[in-house]
Amino acid sequence: MTFDHADEHLDDQMIMIQANIDDMNPEHCTYVMDLLFEQGANDVIWIPIIMKKGRPGLQLQVLTDHALLEKLETIIFRETTTLGLRYFATTVHRLARAFVKVQTQWGEMTVKTGYHAGELVQYAPEFKECEQVAKLQQIPLKQVYDEVRLQFTLIHVPSDT
Amino acid sequence: MTFDHADEHLDDQMIMIQANIDDMNPEHCTYVMDLLFEQGANDVIWIPIIMKKGRPGLQLQVLTDHALLEKLETIIFRETTTLGLRYFATTVHRLARAFVKVQTQWGEMTVKTGYHAGELVQYAPEFKECEQVAKLQQIPLKQVYDEVRLQFTLIHVPSDT
Amino acid sequence: MTFDHADEHLDDQMIMIQANIDDMNPEHCTYVMDLLFEQGANDVIWIPIIMKKGRPGLQLQVLTDHALLEKLETIIFRETTTLGLRYFATTVHRLARAFVKVQTQWGEMTVKTGYHAGELVQYAPEFKECEQVAKLQQIPLKQVYDEVRLQFTLIHVPSDT
Amino acid sequence: MTFDHADEHLDDQMIMIQANIDDMNPEHCTYVMDLLFEQGANDVIWIPIIMKKGRPGLQLQVLTDHALLEKLETIIFRETTTLGLRYFATTVHRLARAFVKVQTQWGEMTVKTGYHAGELVQYAPEFKECEQVAKLQQIPLKQVYDEVRLQFTLIHVPSDT
Amino acid sequence: MTFDHADEHLDDQMIMIQANIDDMNPEHCTYVMDLLFEQGANDVIWIPIIMKKGRPGLQLQVLTDHALLEKLETIIFRETTTLGLRYFATTVHRLARAFVKVQTQWGEMTVKTGYHAGELVQYAPEFKECEQVAKLQQIPLKQVYDEVRLQFTLIHVPSDT
Amino acid sequence: MTFDHADEHLDDQMIMIQANIDDMNPEHCTYVMDLLFEQGANDVIWIPIIMKKGRPGLQLQVLTDHALLEKLETIIFRETTTLGLRYFATTVHRLARAFVKVQTQWGEMTVKTGYHAGELVQYAPEFKECEQVAKLQQIPLKQVYDEVRLQFTLIHVPSDT
Numbered sequence: 001m002t003f004d005h006a007d008e009h010l011d012d013q014m015i016m017i018q019a020n021i022d023d024m025n026p027e028h029c030t031y032v033m034d035l036l037f038e039q040g041a042n043d044v045i046w047i048p049i050i051m052k053k054g055r056p057g058l059q060l061q062v063l064t065d066h067a068l069l070e071k072l073e074t075i076i077f078r079e080t081t082t083l084g085l086r087y088f089a090t091t092v093h094r095l096a097r098a099f100v101k102v103q104t105q106w107g108e109m110t111v112k113t114g115y116h117a118g119e120l121v122q123y124a125p126e127f128k129e130c131e132q133v134a135k136l137q138q139i140p141l142k143q144v145y146d147e148v149r150l151q152f153t154l155i156h157v158p159s160d161t
Numbered sequence: 162m163t164f165d166h167a168d169e170h171l172d173d174q175m176i177m178i179q180a181n182i183d184d185m186n187p188e189h190c191t192y193v194m195d196l197l198f199e200q201g202a203n204d205v206i207w208i209p210i211i212m213k214k215g216r217p218g219l220q221l222q223v224l225t226d227h228a229l230l231e232k233l234e235t236i237i238f239r240e241t242t243t244l245g246l247r248y249f250a251t252t253v254h255r256l257a258r259a260f261v262k263v264q265t266q267w268g269e270m271t272v273k274t275g276y277h278a279g280e281l282v283q284y285a286p287e288f289k290e291c292e293q294v295a296k297l298q299q300i301p302l303k304q305v306y307d308e309v310r311l312q313f314t315l316i317h318v319p320s321d322t
Numbered sequence: 323m324t325f326d327h328a329d330e331h332l333d334d335q336m337i338m339i340q341a342n343i344d345d346m347n348p349e350h351c352t353y354v355m356d357l358l359f360e361q362g363a364n365d366v367i368w369i370p371i372i373m374k375k376g377r378p379g380l381q382l383q384v385l386t387d388h389a390l391l392e393k394l395e396t397i398i399f400r401e402t403t404t405l406g407l408r409y410f411a412t413t414v415h416r417l418a419r420a421f422v423k424v425q426t427q428w429g430e431m432t433v434k435t436g437y438h439a440g441e442l443v444q445y446a447p448e449f450k451e452c453e454q455v456a457k458l459q460q461i462p463l464k465q466v467y468d469e470v471r472l473q474f475t476l477i478h479v480p481s482d483t
Numbered sequence: 484m485t486f487d488h489a490d491e492h493l494d495d496q497m498i499m500i501q502a503n504i505d506d507m508n509p510e511h512c513t514y515v516m517d518l519l520f521e522q523g524a525n526d527v528i529w530i531p532i533i534m535k536k537g538r539p540g541l542q543l544q545v546l547t548d549h550a551l552l553e554k555l556e557t558i559i560f561r562e563t564t565t566l567g568l569r570y571f572a573t574t575v576h577r578l579a580r581a582f583v584k585v586q587t588q589w590g591e592m593t594v595k596t597g598y599h600a601g602e603l604v605q606y607a608p609e610f611k612e613c614e615q616v617a618k619l620q621q622i623p624l625k626q627v628y629d630e631v632r633l634q635f636t637l638i639h640v641p642s643d644t
Numbered sequence: 645m646t647f648d649h650a651d652e653h654l655d656d657q658m659i660m661i662q663a664n665i666d667d668m669n670p671e672h673c674t675y676v677m678d679l680l681f682e683q684g685a686n687d688v689i690w691i692p693i694i695m696k697k698g699r700p701g702l703q704l705q706v707l708t709d710h711a712l713l714e715k716l717e718t719i720i721f722r723e724t725t726t727l728g729l730r731y732f733a734t735t736v737h738r739l740a741r742a743f744v745k746v747q748t749q750w751g752e753m754t755v756k757t758g759y760h761a762g763e764l765v766q767y768a769p770e771f772k773e774c775e776q777v778a779k780l781q782q783i784p785l786k787q788v789y790d791e792v793r794l795q796f797t798l799i800h801v802p803s804d805t
Numbered sequence: 806m807t808f809d810h811a812d813e814h815l816d817d818q819m820i821m822i823q824a825n826i827d828d829m830n831p832e833h834c835t836y837v838m839d840l841l842f843e844q845g846a847n848d849v850i851w852i853p854i855i856m857k858k859g860r861p862g863l864q865l866q867v868l869t870d871h872a873l874l875e876k877l878e879t880i881i882f883r884e885t886t887t888l889g890l891r892y893f894a895t896t897v898h899r900l901a902r903a904f905v906k907v908q909t910q911w912g913e914m915t916v917k918t919g920y921h922a923g924e925l926v927q928y929a930p931e932f933k934e935c936e937q938v939a940k941l942q943q944i945p946l947k948q949v950y951d952e953v954r955l956q957f958t959l960i961h962v963p964s965d966t
Binding site for chain 6: 181184208209210211212213214215218220234235238239242243244245246247248249250
């Protein structure tokens, strides 16, 4: 079991950046998102919104720690068309996370787990691995995903909970 | 009482055009919409969608009668960035519509009404008139809107329905 | 095993109704939806859209067989604020469906299954039953849902697929 | 007249929780929402968003006072699939609210009212009561809703405002 | 070159107001938005959301400086149907902005530019001017928009960047 | 100049498939989309919708020619959780398309063009190529995109249009 975050914790030095954009080619959105993740953003989303004069636009939300704020702002200004952005102080609450290996008919696969107050509350197969197996085996993705969950459950989740 | 459509009717020669667009400056959307309405479209909407590679895009839907199809297609090809569009045969069911005048404290105002099978089913103050009164009188728009509905109701809607 | 639709089949006499609405109290939307389902609609959804002058609106989509068209249209005209609607001929492809009982630690529970070309392609716990168990037992809904799936999978899904 | 909040007031000890979720069965969303309301959340909404790799996801927003933060976080971790959440300090401004009874043809019904700086700014029929009357009387919900507003207006809203 | 904001700067005295609304005629949304802009709001958007009991609603977001908070709150309470709102402290980062004139075949037109850390990062034709030319000349808006950008680029953007 | 579709044309043998889904892990959506494109779908989108009991769901829309209908239906049934789908006959109008090479400071790059009634109405840089240059050169994507458009415009778009 490899712990990603060994312990559940609060991080109260986080920043949420927002920008509302109505004049950018939306084809560029996933590129900007990927770049922000690569440069260290904790989370990046786009939200469909309605802006001035009823124009369809998009709100960019980027979660980052304080140290990366300037760097990510520069990316946003260079890669999007916004003339301004805003940010908010926020506290992030992260579960303890561990990656667990399970045996399946397609070999060893990984399940990401999350613990809250010592209790297992989340477990989800690693999406990329499932995708690879589904493609290789030519079987439905949901079948792979379910099987990995099943194997995890049989071993790690007490049945009488 | 002026009837817009004297009678409730079906029109089975209508066309619904659709185009999915992910590489157009959304600032232009309301302009395109206005132009299509000016040139005779019956209805025009934009729907936020998710397109290839997870890109945020917009679906344009235009309702038109068959005679205007080519003209509106040309506008869509010239004013948006789409390389193709699709259309569907559709039947439109339109209520009988009449514009009714009601007296209010701000003078005579208009209510648009709709009749289904001879029964009054819709009545709504003309939005533009309410907007003008609200601005001029510096009172909330919803108050004007409600007052016009109230005056219509007192006279035209039987209380024991 | 009770079959809901004994056989996978096509129904080419179906109708899709659409109405775009920008002046209705959205609080009423779920009521209208429930009413349409009660009166026999096969499917009812609301889609957030952008309408004339950039107003946020909602598109109502109702799937129905031809026999119910008039009745559902009357409900739409009486319960929403629309002055018109449109409809499209459509073909519905429905899987063979069966409800299967599985034993769980909370007693017998139901799984809805779907078959395409004789192959089991869908299985999902009955949502209402899971909800009741989750409330009664004070355990997470997802845990109940997963457990019902697990029990179904252990018995009904061949592991070497 | 029963006052719910006797006075308009600010509450600067409130918290807004957010979580972005892309791997949860959306069928569970209303259950989670109901549970959070039952446990004391002041407001709960879901927003359609676009997440990493262009996946359609949902942002959960929960408004709560500080005292309930831990309890609601535990519900979110147990009932959704998120591995983390974030929260923001916020100030809530609540109107003075009162429930007013009005006489209608269907008996006494309730209107919820809101006062800002001593001025009546909101009045809305209690939705549940309107729904019950509409079902019982088999008349359109909007007709009931309008009638209750009308009776309130005739008595409580000065006509020369 | 006229500078709108002579210098790129941070403003840490800003406020973001939010209200979730599920019982307001959406036809009024653009009116409310226009009014808030007229009274000094820095930004106003509407976001489609899902509220209590699965009702489609809208979240209003208004960005303002602290001095206008009370005035804009009063507009929101009078013009929408909300019984409460919430606000958050936020910091706004605004680029240095300048309006640049360029020569085009339709005369002198304006480009809005933005500078981050002294670097030109944004340039966009003034939308209204492009719209006027497109209408007058009966040519596609995107063609006008592109031509203005082109003329700006040829003179102001170094080709070997 | 390589023509993709040598001629603008109508294809009246096309099909639009729709399925409304509220119980599928949305993490799988882009996988399903990719698979449908790989197997020959002409277009695939996801639309955020509100389904039965107010649940947030997604509508899948797939455009295909008639020959692929059965194959794509099987993918939808195997890879999503739907128990049914519907389809509509539709006519697709496709522009004549050609790929044009332009010289830029980063070498030869491609522009996709579209012709309606013999007139050039669309031209857009190939997104993937721009993305590669942006990453390699570490410059903003929009700068690359603009430069490719500029070079195309200087040679292929008459300035006095």
